[in-house]
Amino acid sequence: MAKPSKSRSIESGDGHWIEWLTGSVSAIAVIALIGWVGFEAATQSDGAPDLSVKTISSASRDGGYLVMFDVENAADRTAADVVVRGEITAGNTVVETVEITLDYVPMHSRTRAGLIFRNEPAGRSRIFATGFSEP
Amino acid sequence: MAIEQTHVNFDHSRFSKGLARGLAGALLFALPMFLTMEMWELGLYIDRSRLLLLLLVNIPLLILLARRIGFENISTWHEAVRDASIAYFLGLLASAFVLSALGVLSVGHALPEAAGMIAIQTVPASIGALLGRSELGGRDDDDEDAQDPLDDDAQSGYGGELFMMAVGALFLGLNVAPTEEMILISFKMSAWHAIALIISSIVLMHGFVYALSFSGGHELEEGTPVWHALIRFTLPGYAVAFAISFYCLWTFHRLDGIELTQAIMSTVVLAFPSAIGAAAARLIL
Numbered sequence: 048m049a050k051p052s053k054s055r056s057i058e059s060g061d062g063h064w065i066e067w068l069t070g071s072v073s074a075i076a077v078i079a080l081i082g083w084v085g086f087e088a089a090t091q092s093d094g095a096p097d098l099s100v101k102t103i104s105s106a107s108r109d110g111g112y113l114v115m116f117d118v119e120n121a122a123d124r125t126a127a128d129v130v131v132r133g134e135i136t137a138g139n140t141v142v143e144t145v146e147i148t149l150d151y152v153p154m155h156s157r158t159r160a161g162l163i164f165r166n167e168p169a170g171r172s173r174i175f176a177t178g179f180s181e182p
Numbered sequence: 183m184a185i186e187q188t189h190v191n192f193d194h195s196r197f198s199k200g201l202a203r204g205l206a207g208a209l210l211f212a213l214p215m216f217l218t219m220e221m222w223e224l225g226l227y228i229d230r231s232r233l234l235l236l237l238l239v240n241i242p243l244l245i246l247l248a249r250r251i252g253f254e255n256i257s258t259w260h261e262a263v264r265d266a267s268i269a270y271f272l273g274l275l276a277s278a279f280v281l282s283a284l285g286v287l288s289v290g291h292a293l294p295e296a297a298g299m300i301a302i303q304t305v306p307a308s309i310g311a312l313l314g315r316s317e318l319g320g321r322d323d324d325d326e327d328a329q330d331p332l333d334d335d336a337q338s339g340y341g342g343e344l345f346m347m348a349v350g351a352l353f354l355g356l357n358v359a360p361t362e363e364m365i366l367i368s369f370k371m372s373a374w375h376a377i378a379l380i381i382s383s384i385v386l387m388h389g390f391v392y393a394l395s396f397s398g399g400h401e402l403e404e405g406t407p408v409w410h411a412l413i414r415f416t417l418p419g420y421a422v423a424f425a426i427s428f429y430c431l432w433t434f435h436r437l438d439g440i441e442l443t444q445a446i447m448s449t450v451v452l453a454f455p456s457a458i459g460a461a462a463a464r465l466i467l
Contacts, residue, residue, distance in 0.1 A: 066340050070417055085373070
């Protein structure tokens with residue numbers, strides 16, 4: 048799309064003070080950016096993803112009970128294809144199992160999702176992550 | 183073409199040619215996005231206030247763009263607004279048409295879904311329409327130099343330069359921002375990769391504009407040190423590209439629930455194509 052007829056523009060030797068101000072602010076911002084990522088690079092640990100599930104809410108819906116939860120990853124590595132399973136137990140037997148796969152749970156971040164049980168989950172359910180892969 | 187331009191009165195063939203060019207530009211520039219699955223899905227679930235903000239931000243963007251590189255020799259804001267509206271509408275038309283033609287959009291869709299899918303595609307398509315009207319049309323004009331707004335000192339100022347970089351960044355950035363690859367890459371790479379990517383983005387940006395002798399490239403006045411242009415143009419350009427990338431990712435819900443460092447890493451990934459887009463805009467537009 049280059050226009051062959053267009054001449055090359057020539058930047059003047061010393062720019063306006065606004066150019067220098069903008070330039071300096073940008074330079075500081077870029078250096079701060081590199082510094083921040085560099086700091087993270089130096090301090091990050093290589094441990095495996097550390098996943099925990101926290102239930103947010105539980106509500107009765109048509110045809111089931113919706114349980115919303117957050118999966119949190121406390122480690123410095125991202126987990127992919129995180130499988131989360133919810134179980135309802137009665138005594139020693141598992142009455143119902145539901146499962147969901149989350150695409151990603153990034154490092155130090157949380158991903159929200161929901162599971163739908165057919166039995167009342169209050170007081171006898173547990174939700175936990177069963178596995179993940181590296182992205 | 184040269185003869186037509188001497189006409190002072192309204193010229194129907196010229197006007198319809200302009201519209202056709204706008205449509206062609208919308209198709210040319212937005213087709214990658216029309217064919218991206220994530221964009222269809224985004225139309226369904228994107229937060230409506232973010233979509234509204236995107237649609238509103240697009241208005242001044244198109245007007246400024248029309249003012250700067252408009253199809254005809256635009257001299258007033260009035261004309262710029264007119265051209266921007268036409269481009270917006272052409273973008274809307276193009277996205278509605280292509281999405282229907284591809285079968286992505288069907289009569290079975292509820293109105294809010296369909297509206298969302300069309301609206302989100304309208305933004306890149308309208309920028310494409312505006313660029314198409316000027317860039318596609320500009321080539322066969324013999325007296326192009328006479329109407330090239332870049333020759334107008336008043337419009338090629340520092341702010342204009344940064345604005346063009348923003349448009350270039352938006353352009354290339356929007357094409358890849360909705361894809362899952364942007365976040366996937368940032369998950370795969372380490373912080374060291376991110377630093378290397380930042381530095382190479384800046385070096386490439388600088389090289390694109392100053393070192394490689396593309397036509398439309400920029401040269402420094404004799405005796406000016408290289409770092410002058412780096413501070414005055416390339417670094418602000420990168421900052422603009424980074425900000426645009428951050429905005430795109432936020433708009434497309436790619437940063438939701440994500441911690442700051444990870445969000446910065448994703449933005450660094452997207453800033454790479456955006457920075458090259460910004461540099462290319464300085465050469466092309």
